[in-house]
Amino acid sequence: MQHAARPLKRPLWTPGVLVMLVFMFAGAVAIIARFTGGIGYVTNLTNARPWGIWVGIDVATGVALAAGGFTTAALAHIFGRHYYEPVTRPALLTAVLGYTFVVIGLLVDIGRSWAIWKPMFYWNFNSVLFEVAMCVMIYLTVLYIEFLPIVAEQFKGRVNLPGILSGLNRLVDNFLQAADRMLGKVMWVFIILGVVLSCMHQSSLGSLMLVAPTKLHPLWYTPILPLLFLVSAIAVGYPMVVFETTLATASFKLNSEMHILAPLTRITIYLLGIYLLLKIGDMAVRGTWIYLLDGTYQTNAFVVELLFGVMLPWVMLLFKTVRQSARGVFTAAALIVGGVVLNRVNVFIVGYRSPLTESGYFPSPSEILVTLGLIATLMFIYRVVVTYLPVLQAPKEVSS
Numbered sequence: 001m002q003h004a005a006r007p008l009k010r011p012l013w014t015p016g017v018l019v020m021l022v023f024m025f026a027g028a029v030a031i032i033a034r035f036t037g038g039i040g041y042v043t044n045l046t047n048a049r050p051w052g053i054w055v056g057i058d059v060a061t062g063v064a065l066a067a068g069g070f071t072t073a074a075l076a077h078i079f080g081r082h083y084y085e086p087v088t089r090p091a092l093l094t095a096v097l098g099y100t101f102v103v104i105g106l107l108v109d110i111g112r113s114w115a116i117w118k119p120m121f122y123w124n125f126n127s128v129l130f131e132v133a134m135c136v137m138i139y140l141t142v143l144y145i146e147f148l149p150i151v152a153e154q155f156k157g158r159v160n161l162p163g164i165l166s167g168l169n170r171l172v173d174n175f176l177q178a179a180d181r182m183l184g185k186v187m188w189v190f191i192i193l194g195v196v197l198s199c200m201h202q203s204s205l206g207s208l209m210l211v212a213p214t215k216l217h218p219l220w221y222t223p224i225l226p227l228l229f230l231v232s233a234i235a236v237g238y239p240m241v242v243f244e245t246t247l248a249t250a251s252f253k254l255n256s257e258m259h260i261l262a263p264l265t266r267i268t269i270y271l272l273g274i275y276l277l278l279k280i281g282d283m284a285v286r287g288t289w290i291y292l293l294d295g296t297y298q299t300n301a302f303v304v305e306l307l308f309g310v311m312l313p314w315v316m317l318l319f320k321t322v323r324q325s326a327r328g329v330f331t332a333a334a335l336i337v338g339g340v341v342l343n344r345v346n347v348f349i350v351g352y353r354s355p356l357t358e359s360g361y362f363p364s365p366s367e368i369l370v371t372l373g374l375i376a377t378l379m380f381i382y383r384v385v386v387t388y389l390p391v392l393q394a395p396k397e398v399s400s
Contacts (some may be wrong), residue, residue, distance in 0.1 A: 027373010
């Protein structure tokens with residue numbers, strides 16, 4: 001049976017998609033309330049506590065979990081491991097969607113969203129946030145360029161715009177043909193650029209917190225926080241590919257990709273081991289292990305992050321029986337993904353507390369709805385794209 005990247009052409013309006021639409025609608029209502037009533041109207045944020053889950057989850061976590069795009073691109077195209085090509089397209093799509101919704105999350109979060117374009121023209125070379133902004137904007141553009149050949153593959157020679165747009169059929173088709181030819185020759189440039197940009201802003205997100213030594217708990221505040229952010233993003237790249245691919249193949253009833261996913265977990269052992277070594281070594285050098293038994297919610301969050309998000313999945317992947325089991329691989333990958341999510345939440349929310357804040361922070365219902373709405377929208381667009389574009393590996397009869 002022939003397998004290749006093909007549009008799935010499955011029914012789009014399933015019960016699961018309808019549930020997504022409910023969350024999308026609820027999130028849209030909350031976003032409208034945010035822009036009509038202001039941030040203070042829909043959030044529990046204050047001047048002393050200026051950010052919450054929109055930064056911790058929508059932005060910081062979204063950037064980290066989109067790392068599968070540049071890690072698989074580096075593996076397949078820079079290091080020449082073309083065996084992993086079947087998972088590069090789904091990873092690229094996840095990265096495109098992840099970074100797109102990082103930008104949307106920022107638009108919702110920042111007070112003057114209409115001024116988000118200003119870093120492009122007003123450069124501040126002393127600002128870490130400027131580097132993050134520029135890298136994310138350029139990398140998002142690179143991701144769309146990398147995804148363009150997938151669109152061209154599906155529609156070149158078959159452009160059929162409806163109604164009054166039909167006159168543009170030839171123009172659009174010529175554009176797709178030309179883009180496909182030209183990008184095929186220079187795509188290696190964009191792949192290398194994407195890897196470099198990703199490494200820069202993944203680490204710079206950690207650098208943002210270096211200016212807050214009195215606000216971030218000592219278990220997370222460390223001079224090597226940028227390095228920890230970069231290494232954890234690289235370490236979660238392949239587990240995120242395993243997590244996303246397993247869910248997609250199970251949801252669409254496609255053949256398992258275990259022959260590709262299992263070798264990725266062997267690489268993850270080394271990457272996650274380096275991250276674990278850095279975390280434990282940093283605690284030992286700085287002496288912050290003394291906080292581990294103080295019983296606060298911050299300490300408990302750190303212990304859960306380290307034990308269940310790093311140590312447990314690392315030990316699991318050491319066993320060949322786990323790496324050869326679809327359930328074992330998925331469980332380990334899910335724990336690693338959850339550990340990185342918890343790490344970003346801990347750094348930006350749980351471990352962050354201003355001395356001026358008298359009470360703790362917990363997100364309002366509207367903040368939660370916005371985040372759930374954005375996640376549901378991401379999942380819905382993923383479903384639409386894999387239905388109509390050649391992203392996932394599928395048997396030939398699926399598209400017939």
